[in-house]
Structure formats: C-alpha cells, structure tokens
Amino acid sequence: MSGNLRSVYLKLVLTTFFWGGTFVAARLAVKEAPPFFSASSRFSIAGICLIALTAWYAAKEGKPFPVPKNVRELALLFSLGVTGIFCYNAVFFTGLKLTTATSGALIVAINPLLTAVLSALWLRERVTPTQAVGLLVSLLGVAVVISKGSWAVLANFAFNKGDLIMLGAPLCWALYSILGKKALATFTPLAATAYAALFGTMLLVPAALVEHAVAGGPIPSFTLVGWLAILQLALLGTVVGFVWWYQGVGRIGASRAAVFVNLVPFFGALQAALFLGERVVLPQLVGGMLVVAGVYLGSRIKVQPDGKDPQRVPGDGVGNTVAGAGQGEAKA
Incomplete structure (x- = not known):
C-alpha cells in the first residue's frame, strides 16, 4: 500500500473517530446549555468556516461563489437547512x-439504510433483497x-424519552440525504453543505432565543469544557x-x-466510555452488533460494469455533511 493511500485510510478512520x-x-x-443554544453555537462556527x-x-x-439561480434552487437549499441542520440537530x-x-450513537447508525428505504419510496430507487434483510437486522x-x-419495556412502551427522540434523527437525515441528491445536480457537496x-x-x-424566553433565567454559557465540546462538533x-471524507x-x-462509516458507533461507544464513564451493557453490545451488521449488509455496493463507483456517500450520521447519499457527479 502506497504512503498516499495509507494517508487516505488514516484520514477516513480519523473522520469516523471525530x-x-x-x-x-x-x-x-447539553449538560451546560439548552439544546437549541448548543446547536446554534455549533453551526454558527461551522457555517462560517464552510x-x-x-x-x-x-x-x-x-x-x-456558487449562488442559487432561481427560487426552486433556493428553496431546495433551504430545505436542506430545515431537515439536515435544524430538525436533525433539534x-x-x-x-x-x-x-x-x-x-445515541447506536440508534443513529441506522441512517444509511433508512435513507435507502425512503429513497425507494420517494425516488423509486430499487431496494435489493440484501438491503431489505439488512434493514430488518x-x-x-x-x-x-x-x-x-427487556421484553417488559417493549410490552409496556416504557422507553427512555431520549431514545425515542433520537429515533427522529435517522428520519431527518434520510429526508436530508434525498433532498441532497437533488441539490448535487447543481451544487458541489461543499457548497450545498455550506448553504444548509x-x-x-x-x-x-x-x-x-425562544427556548431561553420560555425557560427564563440567565443567558446560557459554556465552561472551557463546553466550548471544547462545541469546537469539536463544529470544526472536527x-x-x-467533511473535507477529509470527500477527499477519501x-x-x-x-x-x-x-x-x-460502520466505525462511527464503535468510536462513539468507546469515547463515551473514556470521557463520560458510560458502561456498555450487554443489550447495547448485542443491539449495536446487529445495527452495524445490518448496515454493513445493506450498504454493500457493487462497482458498476463500466467501472464507475456509484456515489452513495453516507453522511456522518450527525447531520454534518450534505448530500450524503448523492448519486452522479456534482456540478460546480
């Protein structure tokens, strides 16, 4: 393996680590500030950089600088901001x-397969039997x-509220990815993501601002740890x-x-254990293995006979890169 190729693989691994x-x-x-304040802090920084x-x-x-040429293109870019940035991060x-x-990392890992299913329903793309099995797994x-x-949790619908809310993330991301496919017909992935x-x-x-007005109290702020967390979210x-992923x-x-991308839930659980002291219990381990196995099974893509690599590009699973599942070549 050449040194240049090793560098590419290293960047891809580091990207999934980030x-x-x-x-x-x-x-x-969110331990230091409300959700919308945290999300707006993250994307204020990331948006300027993008x-x-x-x-x-x-x-x-x-x-x-690429600009939308008509109302339709502007509305499409705005829809990316609504689904992939606002709703997803909410x-x-x-x-x-x-x-x-x-x-959270294990639940959101289902993003690619849910995107494939909604693409089949919306864009009439074919879902292969392998993808269907992968989705079920x-x-x-x-x-x-x-x-x-716990069967009792399922029977009584006694789910953790946070887990149920997190189930909305893959749905938002799937909508974002499908809209992203349309955006890539006109804009580069970087430009579309910047607008989003x-x-x-x-x-x-x-x-x-509404969140603060309803909650009242002092203006939210971050400690050094909180700002380091926001900078990790925004920059890394x-x-x-984004840049390293598309280079790869x-x-x-x-x-x-x-x-x-199958490394994301693994790195998420690993860092949660190291930095938050979270312990991976057996159901999480088993469930996580099933999620990753299903995603790997359903995301296997064959190179087309003409040698072209279909551009089904997964996002970060956190709503950071656009157009994740775009196909075809993006225009400048």
Whole structure:
C-alpha cells in the first residue's frame, strides 16, 4: 500500500473517530446549555468556516461563489437547512440530553439504510433483497438498544424519552440525504453543505432565543469544557470531517469509503466510555452488533460494469455533511 493511500485510510478512520466523538461532545454541551443554544453555537462556527471554504475553493478554481439561480434552487437549499441542520440537530441535542451518548450513537447508525428505504419510496430507487434483510437486522438491533433487552419495556412502551427522540434523527437525515441528491445536480457537496449550515443556523438562532424566553433565567454559557465540546462538533466533526471524507471518496470511491462509516458507533461507544464513564451493557453490545451488521449488509455496493463507483456517500450520521447519499457527479 502506497504512503498516499495509507494517508487516505488514516484520514477516513480519523473522520469516523471525530463523528463518533460528536455524540460525546453533544452530551457534554447539553449538560451546560439548552439544546437549541448548543446547536446554534455549533453551526454558527461551522457555517462560517464552510462558507469560507466554499469561497476559497471557488476562487482557487477561478469560479464565482456558487449562488442559487432561481427560487426552486433556493428553496431546495433551504430545505436542506430545515431537515439536515435544524430538525436533525433539534432531535440530536434534545435526545442526548435525556439518553446516553452510547445509545445515541447506536440508534443513529441506522441512517444509511433508512435513507435507502425512503429513497425507494420517494425516488423509486430499487431496494435489493440484501438491503431489505439488512434493514430488518438493523431495526432489530435498534429495538434491542432502546428496550435495553427487556421484553417488559417493549410490552409496556416504557422507553427512555431520549431514545425515542433520537429515533427522529435517522428520519431527518434520510429526508436530508434525498433532498441532497437533488441539490448535487447543481451544487458541489461543499457548497450545498455550506448553504444548509447557513439556513439551518438562521433557524436555530431564533429557536434558541425562544427556548431561553420560555425557560427564563440567565443567558446560557459554556465552561472551557463546553466550548471544547462545541469546537469539536463544529470544526472536527463538521468541517474537517467533511473535507477529509470527500477527499477519501475522491481517492478510493464512495463504495469503499462507505465501509468506514460502520466505525462511527464503535468510536462513539468507546469515547463515551473514556470521557463520560458510560458502561456498555450487554443489550447495547448485542443491539449495536446487529445495527452495524445490518448496515454493513445493506450498504454493500457493487462497482458498476463500466467501472464507475456509484456515489452513495453516507453522511456522518450527525447531520454534518450534505448530500450524503448523492448519486452522479456534482456540478460546480
């Protein structure tokens, strides 16, 4: 293996490590500040960086900053901000305020397969028998995780509220990914993500103000630990993770890079144990293994006969990169 290829694989592993860490960072952030304040802090920083990167890449290629040409394109980009940034992070931060980072990472790991199912319903894409089996296995794993392996919990619907809220995250991400496929017909992944972050932040900030007005009390703030968590979410989990992920996709292809996303729940549980002292119990271990096995089974993609690698690119599972499941080549 060449040194350049080793560097690509290392960056992909580190990216999934950063994405796994977002569950821990979000858990730390919402211990100090409300969910919408935490989310708006994250994407205010990430949005500025993503817009700056988009402008830099455009200038580097001698092109103007990409702007929507009509109301339809503007509405499409706005819908990315609504689904993938605002809604996703609303349930992400709220859920992690009420459940563990480990459970959150395991539940959200079902993102790619739920996206495939909704794509079949909305875009009329074909769901293979293997994908269907993978989805069922993953759903079984999620059921084990949220029920803590207890039949009584399932029978009495005595679920943890945070786990139930986290179930909304894969749905938001699936909608975001499907809309992202349409956006990639006009915008690069970086540009689409920058706009999603911009519009998402424009919605998150007013929500944070309403959140504070309802709750009352002093203006929310973070300690050093809280700000480090926000910076991890914004810079490592969003900006660096995005750039490194698409560098990897460009170098080895989407189907090969997609395998690495299965490391996210593992790294999430590992960092939760190291930094939060969370203990992985047997039902989480079994459920997590079923989720990862199902995602791996359902996400296996064959290279097309013409040698092209289909661009089914998973996102970070935390709503950080757009257009995650885009297909075809994006235009500048």
